[in-house]
Amino acid sequence: MNNSLLRILFVFFTSFVLIGFSLDDVFADEQEITSRIFSFETTSIIEFTNNGLEEIKTIRIWLIDSSFISFKLENNWTSPIASLDTIIFTTSEPIKTNEIVKLGIKTEKSNLLIHWEVYDQEDNSIEVGKTPSEIMQSFVSEPEVIIEPVGILPESTFKVVPKNLHPGSTIRVTGDNFVPNSSLKLFVNDSRLKSFVTDENGNFMLTTKIHKTTKAEQVNFVLKDKQENEKIINLYLTEIEQKISKNIDLTVSEIQNEFFRTERLEFSGTSNPDSLIIIKIKNPQGNLFSTKVQNTDFQGYWSTSIDIPFNAQIGKYSAEITDGKNILTKSWDVITSKKLNIFPTKLSFKFNELIKFNGTATPNEQINLILVGPQGNSVLSKNFVVNTSGFFEIEYPTTSSSLEGTYVLYAFQKYETQIISVGLDTYPKKVISTQLNYVNYHNSDVAIIGITGEASQDISLSIIDKNDHERFNDKIKLDFSGKRTYLLNLTTFPPGIYTVLVSMANFQASDKFTVDLQSSHVPIDFDMLKNTYYQGDSIYITGTSQPHSKIHLFLIDPDETIINEKETFTNKNGNLFSTSFLIPYGELFGK
16 A cells, blocks of 8 residues: 555644535434535535534544545544544543534545544444535645654553563563554664554564663663654663673584475584684585584574575585584484375365365374464364374364464474465465474473464564563574474573564464473362353462462463463462463363
8 A cells, every 4th residue: 555645644724714604414403413514625624513412522434435635633632543534533522512523634536425423422323424515615724734643542551571681682572552553663762673563453562672782771662653652661771791701511402313405404502602613514425515603692602504405415414513622513314305294185164164184194103283273372282193004184173153264284293394274264374373392391302393474584583481581582584485393402491481482574473381390299289169161261279288389370271282371379377379360262162
């Protein structure tokens, strides 16, 4: 859409001349609201008179055969929603009986029929009508002033995490109760970090980075809309703690044994802070294939990657990794074809049909399958050992009340992954989505993360701990089909609950997992008021354990996916604890 059509121009009318016009709406004495429209070319003044007892707070006007270009409001009136064919006006001082309000508009066409609806202070409709324009010879107008539509409302809020920030920090910013589909800008003091658009519900979630040159002091995080309305949060940036230089052994994370052409191979590990890592990769003939040079960060962590070309030789490759003092080697095979292949029986299914997939995989090996619905939640999860034939089928029954949209199937077998999208009552669309192969891991495991999005799109991948602190961040690129498998080494992750967050432009997706969460030897007893609940109900939980104990509780859906977690404590005078979970709408029915 042309950007110039999206800008809203305010036209300030100073006076107008009415010669021989006294046109009231038909049957005005029977109407609570009367309206007049006086027009000159494409500029009009709409006059509403309140003849009723209810006070007017909101007026909506819309066009059928033309578009709005600009509008002008009286004092105390605002327009939280404006589009090319509809404008909603609201006031902080409602129009009382016998009072009049005048609104100015400019449109693409002249001599229009204006449709309108008037609401009271409780947002109840008072009256609906339509009024034709009455043509005037002339009226005086002042020059136009460019003003953009409102995006920030009095009730709008946003927050920045993590709490401990420093120059160069990666941050997550979330906001609620903004105008839907509005353009906003995020600043630190006067430095712009990011421009973005809110979703259809007026909310947003984004990941960005504070500039390294920002001073470590109290700063203002500022959100601005196109009318320069602002929301401000004051936070402190602290200096990065200087790490004492110490010797850290060179380490390299584990990699899988086999890769396919066009896949990406990730290397990561540790060494001395601010040191240089050199990786030399050799092909099956022992000739130099590629060289990578990477610096460690101030904590000694490093990571890099290589893309395996589509025409790479088949065979065993090796890598020599050195920090100038120590040398480590890794090897892997590049193979021609995948062993895991899954195909949907068709791309688009109808309501009440079975969504069905046929697949082949390595026989006698476990496979994990997760089907993610349009809302990003798991709707089907299956773990089983593939039979000796290597063939299997997956079916998901739909009903007339199933959600329309794109469904994404994730399949994991060892280090091999496949991601397939289908549509229900529509063709599948490119959606950003992510899924892990398991929920619970040991510290020695490698987590496999499947990601989908736009073809060849740059993606930000972050791992966030339960305190909203970022533990890991990487920039990755999806392949030409909009998919990617990412291997995350968990050796540096302490026990806890984590969220993997993938971000692409203004869109995000997430999944949760745990590392080395072991059962406590401290006895815990808890109970619920009942065993059956409905969506939207609250589950109230009470229990007992040792005094001064920290209790972790998880709400897990029928597919064993964590959808909420709580932390509570036994009280200081005894051993009682209590908390509650809200069962969200749209989750699976089951136990």
